[in-house]
Amino acid sequence: MNEAQKLSNELQDIKQMMERSSRFISLSGLSGIAAGICALAGAWFANSLINKQTVLDLRASATLPDAIVHGDFLNSRLLQVAFVTFVAAFLFAFIFTYRRSKKTNVPIWGATAKRLMINVSIPMITGCIFLLALIKAGAYDFVAPGCLIFYGLGVLNASKYTLPETRYLGCCEIFLGLVSLYFKGDGLYFWAAGFGVLHIVYGIFMWWKYERS
Amino acid sequence: MEYLCGGNMNGVNVMKNPIENLNKTFDSRIRLGIMSALMVNESVNFNQLKELIQVTDGNLASHIKALEDNGYIKIQKGFIGKKTNTLYSVTKAGEKAFQTHLDALEKMIKNIK
Numbered sequence: 001m002n003e004a005q006k007l008s009n010e011l012q013d014i015k016q017m018m019e020r021s022s023r024f025i026s027l028s029g030l031s032g033i034a035a036g037i038c039a040l041a042g043a044w045f046a047n048s049l050i051n052k053q054t055v056l057d058l059r060a061s062a063t064l065p066d067a068i069v070h071g072d073f074l075n076s077r078l079l080q081v082a083f084v085t086f087v088a089a090f091l092f093a094f095i096f097t098y099r100r101s102k103k104t105n106v107p108i109w110g111a112t113a114k115r116l117m118i119n120v121s122i123p124m125i126t127g128c129i130f131l132l133a134l135i136k137a138g139a140y141d142f143v144a145p146g147c148l149i150f151y152g153l154g155v156l157n158a159s160k161y162t163l164p165e166t167r168y169l170g171c172c173e174i175f176l177g178l179v180s181l182y183f184k185g186d187g188l189y190f191w192a193a194g195f196g197v198l199h200i201v202y203g204i205f206m207w208w209k210y211e212r213s
Numbered sequence: 214m215e216y217l218c219g220g221n222m223n224g225v226n227v228m229k230n231p232i233e234n235l236n237k238t239f240d241s242r243i244r245l246g247i248m249s250a251l252m253v254n255e256s257v258n259f260n261q262l263k264e265l266i267q268v269t270d271g272n273l274a275s276h277i278k279a280l281e282d283n284g285y286i287k288i289q290k291g292f293i294g295k296k297t298n299t300l301y302s303v304t305k306a307g308e309k310a311f312q313t314h315l316d317a318l319e320k321m322i323k324n325i326k
Contacts (some may be wrong), residue, residue: 004325007318013242014315021257021265063324111254111261 024112024162026101029211032169032203033094042085044187049078089195094162100211112161116160117143120158123150144187148177163210169202230235232258234317238283243276248311250285251303259299277301285310 019025101108127150134142152173159167173194180190239245240298246266250257257265262275280286289300303311 002325003320006326010245011315011318011322014245014249017265018253019247021250021261022253024273109265111257119236 001139020106022112022161023164024106024116026097026104026106026108026113027162027206028096028100029203029205029207030096030100031093032199032206033095034172034203035089036196036201036203038085038092039199040192040197042088043192044082045081045085045108046078049081068124088098099110116158116161120154121156121159123157126150127154130178141184141187142181144191145177145180145197147191148173148180151195152177163206165206165209169198172198217263218220222322234313235321236314236317238279238285239311239312239314243272244280244282247273247280247301248285248303251301254302256289256300256302258301258313262301280307283307 038040098108106112127146130150131143131146134146136141152170154170154174155166155173156170159165159170176190176194176198183190239248243266247262250262250265259273262277263270265276266273268276276288277288281288285304286301289302290297291300
């Protein structure tokens with residue numbers, strides 16, 4: 001090994017240490033794929049519960065009390081499907097990332113993981129509370145765009161603390177959410193595209209780049 | 214190659230001897246590891262450093278001591294419950310010294326190529 005190579009390796013070591021100590025690098029691409037599949041399954045179930053007409057009726061229900069289709073939205077099947085989808089996606093994402101953390105030899109619950117969770121949670125919890133208020137006010141049109149936008153903001157915020165490519169995922173989610181504001185009644189399709197397709201595309205890309213061996 | 218573009222910054226820097234700027238204190242993989250981790254984090258505790266660099270307690274402690282004696286890192290003792298939690302962070306002097314060291318490394322690589 002010549003002198004230049006030795007020095008290069010030294011710089012490489014320094015760079016790697018800086019990354020390892022400040023970013024959670026065990027996030028697995030397979031987690032993205034699994035979460036995307038859960039989202040598509042959830043959207044499929046939701047789609048069988050509602051159709052465009054129901055969405056329009058739901059919207060009308062804000063002004064016409066007798067137009068309510070599913071009764072109390074907070075106790076509706078739709079919200080149960082959403083909840084199960086979220087839990088399943090989170091669990092699968094966790095399993096694959098846990099497996100990867102064993103390989104990269106980084107503790108799953110270390111300082112970097114904590115920082116990542118805190119930074120993704122703040123915009124997400126804010127979004128949750130805001131969306132519940134929108135639902136209460138009967139503004140159902142804004143629920144799907146709101147999910148995409150707040151999730152996108154959460155991912156964007158977290159991208160400083162994990163693999164930098166997540167930044168693009170966050171931006172795409174926000175963009176899709178903003179576009180969907182102008183397609184009222186099609187929210188579920190945009191939701192499926194954002195949480196399903198984008199996650200799968202992102203997951204495959206990340207798996208290809210970092211984990212294929 | 215560098216000499217051909219003599220007008221720019223690179224060309225000028227090549228004339229100096231960058232080895233002078235290499236810091237003897239950072240002449241160890243463990244010390245470089247400690248400094249790298251502290252540069253990008255507000256503070257890091259002993260166990261996190263041990264995990265990151267994968268060295269024994271004694272080894273890590275002696276290198277930390279050397280960096281502290283040079284005034285490059287500062288130590289803050291605290292408690293989590295009853296357990297001691299010692300936090301390390303980089304000082305202004307340490308930041309400057311490490312940056313100079315990195316610049317010198319980069320220049321040397323360019324010189325050799």
